[in-house]
Amino acid sequence: MSLVPRGATYTTAVTWRQYLVWRKLLWSSLATNIANPILFLFAFGFGLGRFIDSIDGMTYLAFVVPGMIAYSAMFSASFETTIGSFSRYYMHRTWDATLATPVTLVELLLGEVVWAAVKSLLSALSVLAIGWVWGGIPSVSGALLALPVVFVASIGFACYGLVATSLARGYEFFSYFFTFWVTPMFVFSGVFFSIERFPPGVQVISWLLPMTHLIAVIRPLSAGLPLDPGWTLLHLGYLVALTVVAFLFAYAKIRRRIFD
Amino acid sequence: MADSPIIAARALIKRYGKLEAVKGIDFAVERARCIGLLGPNGAGKTTTMRMVMGLATVSAGELTVFGVPVQKMDRQTKAKIGLVPQENSLDPDITVSENLAVYGRYYGLSAAVIAEQVPRLLAFMQLQGRASARVIQLSGGMKRRLVIARALIGDPELLILDEPTTGLDPQARVMIWKQLMELKKQGKTLLLTTHYMDEAQRLCDRIIVIDHGEILDEGTPGQLIARHVKGHVFEVQKPLPNGMADGSWDQEDIGDAILYYVQSPPDILNELPDDAVYLHRPANLEDVFLRLTGRKLRET
Ligand SMILES: Nc1ncnc2c1ncn2[C@@H]1O[C@H](COP(=O)(O)OP(=O)(O)OP(=O)(O)O)[C@@H](O)[C@H]1O
Ligand SMILES: [Mg+2]
Numbered sequence: 045m046s047l048v049p050r051g052a053t054y055t056t057a058v059t060w061r062q063y064l065v066w067r068k069l070l071w072s073s074l075a076t077n078i079a080n081p082i083l084f085l086f087a088f089g090f091g092l093g094r095f096i097d098s099i100d101g102m103t104y105l106a107f108v109v110p111g112m113i114a115y116s117a118m119f120s121a122s123f124e125t126t127i128g129s130f131s132r133y134y135m136h137r138t139w140d141a142t143l144a145t146p147v148t149l150v151e152l153l154l155g156e157v158v159w160a161a162v163k164s165l166l167s168a169l170s171v172l173a174i175g176w177v178w179g180g181i182p183s184v185s186g187a188l189l190a191l192p193v194v195f196v197a198s199i200g201f202a203c204y205g206l207v208a209t210s211l212a213r214g215y216e217f218f219s220y221f222f223t224f225w226v227t228p229m230f231v232f233s234g235v236f237f238s239i240e241r242f243p244p245g246v247q248v249i250s251w252l253l254p255m256t257h258l259i260a261v262i263r264p265l266s267a268g269l270p271l272d273p274g275w276t277l278l279h280l281g282y283l284v285a286l287t288v289v290a291f292l293f294a295y296a297k298i299r300r301r302i303f304d
Numbered sequence: 305m306a307d308s309p310i311i312a313a314r315a316l317i318k319r320y321g322k323l324e325a326v327k328g329i330d331f332a333v334e335r336a337r338c339i340g341l342l343g344p345n346g347a348g349k350t351t352t353m354r355m356v357m358g359l360a361t362v363s364a365g366e367l368t369v370f371g372v373p374v375q376k377m378d379r380q381t382k383a384k385i386g387l388v389p390q391e392n393s394l395d396p397d398i399t400v401s402e403n404l405a406v407y408g409r410y411y412g413l414s415a416a417v418i419a420e421q422v423p424r425l426l427a428f429m430q431l432q433g434r435a436s437a438r439v440i441q442l443s444g445g446m447k448r449r450l451v452i453a454r455a456l457i458g459d460p461e462l463l464i465l466d467e468p469t470t471g472l473d474p475q476a477r478v479m480i481w482k483q484l485m486e487l488k489k490q491g492k493t494l495l496l497t498t499h500y501m502d503e504a505q506r507l508c509d510r511i512i513v514i515d516h517g518e519i520l521d522e523g524t525p526g527q528l529i530a531r532h533v534k535g536h537v538f539e540v541q542k543p544l545p546n547g548m549a550d551g552s553w554d555q556e557d558i559g560d561a562i563l564y565y566v567q568s569p570p571d572i573l574n575e576l577p578d579d580a581v582y583l584h585r586p587a588n589l590e591d592v593f594l595r596l597t598g599r600k601l602r603e604t
Binding site for chain 1: 320357358359360361379382383385387389391392393394395396397398402406407409410411412454458
């Protein structure tokens, strides 16, 4: 037998299916991946950046690019496991069809989550490339080191989306998810200004949101600044713990919805 | 194990909240047979099939598939079953052959086996010209054939077919019947639901009639006909001729006519007056079905 556990081949089978679909939409996905960061960097770099010389010991561009990397990864995974997964589960009933095969529910959900994280990684990579061309990545090696962290965090973002899918009865439900989860992370996680500007009470909210922890790790990396090992472990630990809780919750909920 | 049934249900119950969709049924499906599950809308057919597939949990009772309780169904057992669900559930984002290939991966097949199986199955369901079409470009009948092809990708020993020919034209139905008979000849076991009685009569070795989650009767099509509607039906228009209204006949009032079930035509022809308006035909499964499950519509 191979070293890869048997279950992994079934999980990658699910991921492979997503890849087949993505391949067909390659150009449109590439176009959005490139156009989005350019538009954002244009707004922040030219607009806000003009008024800010340096922030937290780096140029404003170096500050905002890792924020954008995190946000685009978060948005991409969130979209994939909400609107995307819900369509497959509820509208097209392909989850039902999948579960009629030897694929188990855990493998199906993992396949969805892994693919969402791969897509996140691709958007992160394109923001990174454009940010670098724009001059917003002081440490390329640091930024590349940040990518695995983005991937791990994106597994989490995918799981939070799955939680929303496990509760959704229709597409309208996801407007709550985007309004009360995705947008707050854009606002409170320090994408385009330091969360230290917030009053302490609001900062508590910031630190509850997983994206804040992701940015706290990848911003010093891409800026070429030192990382505090203790805090870094804490950030990563929080991301992983929240991911596990979200996955287990989504799994239990979806299991009940499909099989009972 | 050779003679033990492929599917065995004992006192099988399924509850959705307060609703008891399946109320303690017992049945068995033997190897290399085609067993038909017939019943009106909402009878519990799909629910029963979903329990067999492990897609719905069993509320109470026992259900084994290939001798394994469904709660403990492992991958090897699952790989021996193919499902044609009532609703198509095809993947609209990928092509016809990709639908089959993806499903092949779900069954853990190697790329080589998939490459060999896909064209074979497309040909088997006469879809070879559509391999690279998108699912949305297929007609309803083609989609149905693709769902059947998909169920066969893992070369299953047991095929579960939930209304496989609903919505198909007569040509497609005949073609699918032929292919299903072929599968049975190959030794595959079939569990089938249908609302077409001619289909059940043609394909099924044994029929289980189910309604409101309970089994009403089961047997071969011939046994069921003999048991419930004898061999011939005389539909006699009202008002009834003298002498026909007494209770000595096996009869059923259907409103503006009475149905008389008789073993052989002379039994009743000798009694019918010359002026009686009637229709005579051999009894069929449809008569059995309506007699057992009633004639009222099931839209509740
Ligand atoms: N997921 C579910 N949740 C709640 N009730 C359900 C669910 N699925 C089926 N039912 C109910 O269970 C009963 C049996 O439904 P089932 O789908 O098994 O019928 P069926 O015999 O397949 O009917 P049809 O011929 O219309 O397909 C119905 O009363 C139906 O409303
Ligand atoms: Mg049904």
